Every structure is written in C-alpha cells, then in structure tokens.
Amino acid sequence: MDNYLDNSIIEMFFFESEQLIEQIDRAVLLAEKAGDYSPELVNEILRAMHTIKGSAATMKYSNIAELAHALEDVLHFLREHKPRHVDNSELTDLVLEGSDLIKVELHKLKNGDQNDGDTADIIVRVRDFLARLDPDFDVGAEIARTVESAEDPALATYSSQSKSYFAHLVFDDSSGMENLRAFTVAHHLSEMADDCRYEPSDIAVNEASADVIRHEGFRIWFRCAATDEELHQFFSRASYLRSFELSLIDEADATAPVGEGNGEGLSRASPDINGPPSGDIAPAARQPEREDQTSIQQSIISVNVSKLDKLMDLVGELVISEAMVTQNPDLRGLSLENFMKSARHLRKITSEIQDMVMSIRMVPLTATFHKMYRIVRDVSKKLGKDVQLRLIGEETEVDKNIIERISDPLMHIIRNAIDHGIEMPEERIRAGKDAMGTITLEARNVGSDVFIAIRDDGGGLNKVRILDRAKRNGLLHRPEQEMTDKEIYAMIFLPGFSTKEKVSEFSGRGVGMDVVVSNIEAVGGSVWVESEQGAGSDVYFKIPLTLAIIDGMNIRVGQSRFTIPITAIKESFRPADKDLIRDPNGYEMIMVRGQCYPIVRLHERFRTGGAEQDLTAGIMIMVENETSTYCLFADELIGEQQVVVKSLPDYIRAYKKISGLTGCTLLGDGSISLILDVERLR
Amino acid sequence: MANLAEEMYETEDTQKGKYLTFALDSEFYGIEIKHVTEIIGVQTITEVPEMPEYIRGIINLRGKIIPVMDVRLRFKKPYRAYNDRTCVIVVDIREVSIGLIVDQVSEVLSIPDSEIVPPPELSNVLHTYITGIGKVGNEVKLLFDCDKLLHQEDSEQLASIG
Numbered sequence: 001m002d003n004y005l006d007n008s009i010i011e012m013f014f015f016e017s018e019q020l021i022e023q024i025d026r027a028v029l030l031a032e033k034a035g036d037y038s039p040e041l042v043n044e045i046l047r048a049m050h051t052i053k054g055s056a057a058t059m060k061y062s063n064i065a066e067l068a069h070a071l072e073d074v075l076h077f078l079r080e081h082k083p084r085h086v087d088n089s090e091l092t093d094l095v096l097e098g099s100d101l102i103k104v105e106l107h108k109l110k111n112g113d114q115n116d117g118d119t120a121d122i123i124v125r126v127r128d129f130l131a132r133l134d135p136d137f138d139v140g141a142e143i144a145r146t147v148e149s150a151e152d153p154a155l156a157t158y159s160s161q162s163k164s165y166f167a168h169l170v171f172d173d174s175s176g177m178e179n180l181r182a183f184t185v186a187h188h189l190s191e192m193a194d195d196c197r198y199e200p201s202d203i204a205v206n207e208a209s210a211d212v213i214r215h216e217g218f219r220i221w222f223r224c225a226a227t228d229e230e231l232h233q234f235f236s237r238a239s240y241l242r243s244f245e246l247s248l249i250d251e252a253d254a255t256a257p258v259g260e261g262n263g264e265g266l267s268r269a270s271p272d273i274n275g276p277p278s279g280d281i282a283p284a285a286r287q288p289e290r291e292d293q294t295s296i297q298q299s300i301i302s303v304n305v306s307k308l309d310k311l312m313d314l315v316g317e318l319v320i321s322e323a324m325v326t327q328n329p330d331l332r333g334l335s336l337e338n339f340m341k342s343a344r345h346l347r348k349i350t351s352e353i354q355d356m357v358m359s360i361r362m363v364p365l366t367a368t369f370h371k372m373y374r375i376v377r378d379v380s381k382k383l384g385k386d387v388q389l390r391l392i393g394e395e396t397e398v399d400k401n402i403i404e405r406i407s408d409p410l411m412h413i414i415r416n417a418i419d420h421g422i423e424m425p426e427e428r429i430r431a432g433k434d435a436m437g438t439i440t441l442e443a444r445n446v447g448s449d450v451f452i453a454i455r456d457d458g459g460g461l462n463k464v465r466i467l468d469r470a471k472r473n474g475l476l477h478r479p480e481q482e483m484t485d486k487e488i489y490a491m492i493f494l495p496g497f498s499t500k501e502k503v504s505e506f507s508g509r510g511v512g513m514d515v516v517v518s519n520i521e522a523v524g525g526s527v528w529v530e531s532e533q534g535a536g537s538d539v540y541f542k543i544p545l546t547l548a549i550i551d552g553m554n555i556r557v558g559q560s561r562f563t564i565p566i567t568a569i570k571e572s573f574r575p576a577d578k579d580l581i582r583d584p585n586g587y588e589m590i591m592v593r594g595q596c597y598p599i600v601r602l603h604e605r606f607r608t609g610g611a612e613q614d615l616t617a618g619i620m621i622m623v624e625n626e627t628s629t630y631c632l633f634a635d636e637l638i639g640e641q642q643v644v645v646k647s648l649p650d651y652i653r654a655y656k657k658i659s660g661l662t663g664c665t666l667l668g669d670g671s672i673s674l675i676l677d678v679e680r681l682r
Numbered sequence: 683m684a685n686l687a688e689e690m691y692e693t694e695d696t697q698k699g700k701y702l703t704f705a706l707d708s709e710f711y712g713i714e715i716k717h718v719t720e721i722i723g724v725q726t727i728t729e730v731p732e733m734p735e736y737i738r739g740i741i742n743l744r745g746k747i748i749p750v751m752d753v754r755l756r757f758k759k760p761y762r763a764y765n766d767r768t769c770v771i772v773v774d775i776r777e778v779s780i781g782l783i784v785d786q787v788s789e790v791l792s793i794p795d796s797e798i799v800p801p802p803e804l805s806n807v808l809h810t811y812i813t814g815i816g817k818v819g820n821e822v823k824l825l826f827d828c829d830k831l832l833h834q835e836d837s838e839q840l841a842s843i844g
Contacts, residue, residue, distance in 0.1 A: 561728075579700060606731040608729070608730055648740070649778075650777075651749045651778050652733065652740070654778075655733065655737070656733070658731060658732050658733075660731075661730075661731075666745065670742055671726060672728035672741070673728075673730070
C-alpha cells in the first residue's frame with residue numbers, strides 16, 4: 001500500500017509536470033512568433049512555472065524547483081512591472097533552455113536515475129537577465145533567498161498584495177489516507193499561493209504521517225493574494241474535510257481569524273483552482289480552454305496499460321468464441337430462427353464491447369504533433385532556414401501503443417525535410433517560391449487505418465542523385481530503367497543510404513530512414529514517399545488503427561484458407577474467358593469495364609496444393625491498396641467474418657518476414673486462416 | 683535465509699536431470715523436461731508459405747497459434763507420414779513456443795550428469811545440436827539442446843562452412 005501511494009503521487013507529478021512543460025514550450029513559441037510576450041502568455045508561463053516549482057519542491061527535487069523558481073521570478077517581474085526594453089529573444093532562449101533542462105531531469109528521474117543536473121549555471125544567467133531588467137534587483141540576496149524561500153513563507157515579498165495565512169485542517173474520521181488528502185489540498189493550494197509550508201511535511205513519502213494528521217490536523221502556512229472569500233471557498237471544497245480554520249498572519253505575528261468552515265465532504269477529488277491572484281488580467285480567450293482542461297481532468301482516471309492490453313485480449317477471445325458458437329459445424333444445415341435472432345443480438349453486444357474497448361485505448365495525435373513545433377523551430381533556426389509547420393487532423397486518434405512509436409520517426413522525417421528538403425531562403429526566392437518553407441503534417445482515418453502525411457514544399461527528391469548514390473553503395477540490384485519512381489524513392493529507406501554529402505548533426509549518416517521504416521513496420525504499418533522535383537516531397541505512413549480486430553472475407557484456395565480485409569475488396573466475380581488476357585511475357589490480366597487489371601494467382605503465390613487452376617472455374621476478387629488495384633484468384637468465397645488478428649508466431653517471424661501475410665486468425669471451426677497483406681501481394 | 687535458498691535450489695532440482703525421450707526410426711533422443719510444456723497428438727496443420735521444409739506450418743493450441751517443426755526433416759531424415767502414434771511435443775524456450783513432431787514419445791528418464799558423456803565429433807547435421815550422450819542401462823539416448831535447435835542457423839549454412 002505504501003508503495004502504491006508513493007508511486008501514484010510520483011506518477012501524477014511526472015504526468016502533470018510534463019504537460020506543464022509542454023504548455024510552457026507552446027506559449028513561448030507563440031510569443032516568439034508574435035514577436036512579443038503578451039500579458040496572457042506571461043501569465044500562462046508564470047502559472048505553469050509556479051506549479052512546477054511547487055510540486056518539485058514538495059517532491060524534494062530541489063534542482064528543478066530552484067530553476068523553476070528563478071524563471072518564475074523573471075516572469076513575475078515582467079508581469080508586475082512591465083518593463084519596456086526586454087530582449088525577447090534572450091528571454092525565449094533562457095526559458096526554453098530551462099524547460100529543456102527540466103525535461104532532462106524529469107526523464108532521468110523517470111528512469112530511476114538521480115536528478116543530478118547542474119542548474120547553477122543557468123540560474124546565474126537567469127538572475128543576471130533579471131538584474132539587467134531591474135536595476136534595483138539584488139542578485140546576491142536573491143540567490144541566498146532562493147534556497148530558503150521554498151520553505152519559509154516570511155521571506156518572500158514579491159507582491160505587496162499577497163498576505164500570509166495559516167490554515168489548520170481536520171479531516172473526516174472515516175476518510176483514511178489523510179496524507180493523500182492533505183497532499184491534494186497542498187498541491188492545489190500551491191497553484192494559487194506562494195511559499196507553502198506544511199506540517200507534517202513528509203506527506204508524500206511517509207504513510208505514517210496520516211496518523212499525525214488524524215490526531216493533530218494538517219497545518220499549512222502560505223502567502224496568497226486571493227481574497228478571503230476565495231480562500232474560504234477553496235478550503236470548503238476540499239473533500240473529506242470536516243473543518244478548517246483560516247487565519248491571517250501579521251508580520252507582528254498576531255493572528256486574525258479569517259474564517260472557519262465545515263467541509264462539504266464531497267466524494268469528488270478536490271477541484272482544480274483557477275482563481276488568479278488579484279492584480280491579474282484574466283485572459284478571456286485562455287480561460288475557457290483551461291476550464292475545459294480542468295473539467296476533463298476531473299473525470300479522468302489513470303489506468304494501467306497492461307490491464308487494457310489484457311482486456312483487449314479477452315475481448316479478442318470473446319469474438320472468436322462467439323464465432324465458434326454461432327458458426328459451429330454442428331449447426332450447419334439446420335434452420336434455427338430463434339437461435340439466429342439471439343445470435344445476432346449477441347453479435348451486436350459483442351460488437352459494442354469491442355468498439356468500446358478499442359476506443360479506450362485511443363489517444364489523439366495532438367500531443368505528438370505539437371511536439372513537432374519545437375523541433376521545426378530549433379532545426380530551422382540552427383540551419384538558418386525559415387520554416388513553418390501546419391497541422392491538419394491532429395484530433396485523429398490512434399492506439400496508445402502506436403503513439404509512442406510514431407513520435408521518433410516523425411521527428412526524424414521532419415528534421416530530414418528541413419535539412420535536405422527545404423532550401424535556403426535565397427534559393428527559394430530565386431525559384432519563385434515563398435522565402436518561408438512550409439511543412440504540413442496531416443493525419444486522417446481511412447477505414448481501419450490511419451494515414452499520416454508529412455509534406456514539404458522544398459526541392460523534392462533528386463532521382464539522379466538517388467540512383468547514383470545507390471550505385472556507389474552497391475544497393476542497386478535492378479537495371480535503372482525498370483524501376484518505377486516509387487521504387488527509386490523507396491531506396492532512401494535502405495540502411496546506409498544518404499545523398500547528403502556532409503554529415504550534419506541532424507542527418508546524413510544514413511542510419512535514420514531505415515530505422516523509421518522498421519519502427520513503423522513494427523506496428524504493422526508501411527512507409528512510402530512521393531515527390532516532385534522542385535515542388536517538394538511527401539512521406540506517407542499507413543498504420544493500422546488497431547492490430548486486433550478487422551472485418552475480413554474468408555476465401556479458400558485448395559485446402560488452405562485465407563482472409564482478406566474487407567476494406568481492401570472492391571468487388572468479386574467469376575471471370576469470363578473472353579475478358580482474360582495473356583501478354584507475351586506470360587503475365588495474366590483481366591478486363592473489367594474497359595480497364596485492365598493484373599491477376600495474382602494465390603495458389604501459385606503461396607504454392608498451395610489441390611487448388612483450382614482454371615481461371616473461369618474459380619473466383620476473382622478485385623482488391624486495391626494505396627497505389628494500385630489488382631485481382632486475386634481463389635477457389636471460392638467462404639464468407640464474411642469479423643476476425644481477431646493474431647500475429648504469426650515469433651519463431652516464424654524471426655526466421656523470415658513473409659511478404660504477403662500480415663498475420664493469421666482462427667476461424668469458427670477452429671482452423672487457421674492466413675491474413676493477406678493486400679499492400680504487398682503484388 | 684540460507685534455508686530458503688536451499689529450498690529453492692531443491693525445487694529447481696526436481697526438474698534437473700530429467701529428460702523426455704522419444705524415438706525417430708531406431709534412435710532415441712532426449713530433451714530436458716524443463717522446457718516441455720505439453721504433449722499432444724498431431725492435429726490439422728496449416729501450412730505457412732516460404733518456410734523451410736521442416737517447418738510444417740502452424741497449429742491452433744487452445745487459441746494460441748504455435749509453429750510445428752518436423753524433427754525428422756530437421757535432422758535430414760526421410761519424411762514419414764503421420765499416424766496415431768505421432769506426437770507433438772510443445773516446448774517453450776526463452777518465451778518462444780514451438781511444437782516438435784516426433785514418431786513416438788517414450789518416457790521420462792532421470793539421467794544423472796555422471797552418465798552423460800560429450801558427443802563424438804561427427805560431421806553430420808546432428809552433432810551440432812547434440813549436447814551429450816546419456817547412458818541408460820544398455821541403451822544410449824542422444825540428448826539434444828532445444829535452444830540450439832530453435833535458434834541455430836539453418837544447417838545448410840553450417841555445412842557450407844565446415
């Protein structure tokens with residue numbers, strides 16, 4: 001129980017801090033774009049920095065807390081005093097550097113390492129920046145104070161409007177885990193107050209502190225500029241609170257009771273407080289967004305992903321079992337109307353459960369896409385290019401497992417696009433383009449897949465250079481004339497390939513693109529490139545929404561069974577002899593409504609025995625993938641079924657990647673059907 | 683504390699030194715029982731294309747899909763049709779499951795280390811997998827290493843080196 005408590009508090013800290021850091025990054029980038037730090041943005045960054053400081057201090061991660069504190073000072077000064085000459089770009093650089101450092105420390109802590117990063121250097125520079133803004137600012141004293149002010153409320157004196165308070169809280173006898181309740185209160189309080197100090201102080205790490213709180217109550221000292229009314233409201237909303245006392249602390253130490261009250265004892269988690277300290281301009285535009293966020297926070301619970309995985313597996317088993325019952329061979333030929341009705345109903349419910357479980361694991365791409373803003377800014381700045389990022393369809397949702405795997409490939413492709421694709425501004429102008437290059441990141445759902453496109457309006461891929469480099473690296477295995485554009489472009493994904501003459505820190509070593517491909521293929525997706533010289537390149541990812549369950553059409557070829565994803569099938573028919581064509585090379589084709597399509601004989605492709613050879617005696621299934629349409633020849637269609645995709649056993653996959661198969665599934669009668677990969681059969 | 687360690691060592695021991703023996707033609711082979719999860723009769727095998735001959739395909743084992751390997755073919759012996767004696771020994775090594783198709787399963791024997799001698803240097807396919815020769819009474823069992831069987835490169839490639 002002890003560990004569980006600690007872990008959930010620590011996890012919450014990481015989750016929140018990461019979100020806050022991203023918020024800070026976004027706000028800073030917006031300010032940079034606008035050329036100015038508006039009061040709303042300053043406030044947003046200040047608030048986020050303040051919360052990080054408070055949380056980090058509570059968790060005793062002092063280097064993060066100190067750095068956040070230093071940055072907070074600067075922002076606070078900007079807000080209160082609105083100095084006229086601020087070097088915005090230096091400010092941006094400092095804040096971003098600070099945020100990066102905090103990210104690194106958080107990452108270390110998450111991995112179980114120590115947060116031993118040296119923040120002294122950047123803190124000195126931040127203080128120096130502030131000193132230059134405020135000539136009255138005493139750098140030396142501030143540094144001394146930084147260490148203490150996290151603990152001692154009496155020393156902090158930024159805003160003349162904030163007052164010192166003391167609160168004494170008593171929780172319900174039956175509440176249990178008083179230390180967790182107290183922590184929640186302290187945490188939320190720290191978002192609107194400064195210099196919180198509380199007794200007992202080890203509530204985050206020591207379960208025994210719950211006893212102390214039960215006997216003596218929970219005491220907090222803090223400074224805040226909120227009105228008494230607001231504070232009173234804040235405390236009365238804390239859950240499981242039986243009573244509280246709030247008093248104003250005078251410098252002379254006289255206590256003037258501000259008010260007492262009884263907790264409402266609601267069983268909801270205590271609400272997030274948006275109340276800004278007075279003296280703020282409450283930004284109307286930002287407010288609704290934040291409130292949305294808080295209301296979302298309240299109805300979220302965090303679930304262990306492994307539990308979701310298990311749930312998914314069970315739902316998969318359920319679908320298979322349901323098929324085994326309703327399509328049982330024992331029932332074949334019987335006319336069972338009532339049974340069929342019930343079976344359909346069962347089907348419907350199973351379907352709903354399945355949809356629900358799959359949607360639980362879906363997460364929008366928003367966060368991943370937004371991370372790219374920072375990448376675009378950093379890389380383009382470093383290379384002296386002018387690039388903007390456009391996002392389309394960021395609300396598209398993708399399975400959680402997949403999100404984590406997409407992030408790195410995306411970053412790499414974008415870096416590549418800026419490094420290789422987008423030309424320098426002068427060159428662009430000469431070519432008649434805008435000096436500013438655009439990278440468009442687009443995501444959309446098509447059937448059971450997600451398509452992600454990274455488009456740039458740069459110089460496009462140079463076929464000649466690619467072929468040349470391939471030849472030099474010994475990667476060219478077919479005569480050039482036979483290769484289609486798509487195949488030529490695909491060579492950039494081969495390991496060891498790079499047409500960049502110089503290796504930069506971002507790209508050029510030829511180890512990036514093939515890793516991108518393997519990452520995407522590891523989640524069952526595919527990558528390809530289209531390009532137009534002079535106009536730009538488009539990199540596409542196609543990723544299955546979820547690997548688990550698809551609608552499939554079962555077919556028979558000889559004694560073997562295969563399954564084709566329904567979304568790939570356009571039509572099926574019995575071919576007439578007159579429509580069949582054979583070209584001089586022996587390739588077979590079929591005419592359908594004036595169009596000619598190649599034929600793939602499945603029994604040849606997979607060497608199945610005992611299959612129909614005569615094209616007119618079997619069935620043609622017209623399938624299409626992203627780039628082409630063709631016909632598959634099989635013996636007969638068995639039927640449509642919702643199938644649970646299982647990957648081929650590890651042993652087989654390790655031996656060889658079988659092109660043409662994406663996995664297998666169990667049919668209603670217990671036999672195994674192989675699932676065809678329409679993308680690669682041809 | 684020391685007792686606990688001893689106890690754990692002993693429970694490990696109950697599986698150590700025990701081998702499941704099976705027959706291929708007139709030869710007897712043994713594999714360590716600790717890798718064996720179950721033994722089942724041979725059932726419908728779904729072929730998987732582009733696999734070497736000794737990988738017969740995949741089977742459905744109570745919802746789990748596992749590949750099956752014909753040990754005769756793996757050891758370059760002629761193929762023999764399956765009958766009702768034919769068994770599939772399901773082994774699980776380093777989280778990889780595979781079924782081994784054998785002519786017939788014999789028994790579980792305890793072969794102490796003292797009765798095991800290292801294999802002779804033979805240049806056929808077998809010896810790469812054989813870890814030892816176990817003597818049981820008058821008979822000899824060829825003990826082989828499942829791990830190697832599963833994870834070794836195809837024997838053709840090895841032969842071309844040697």
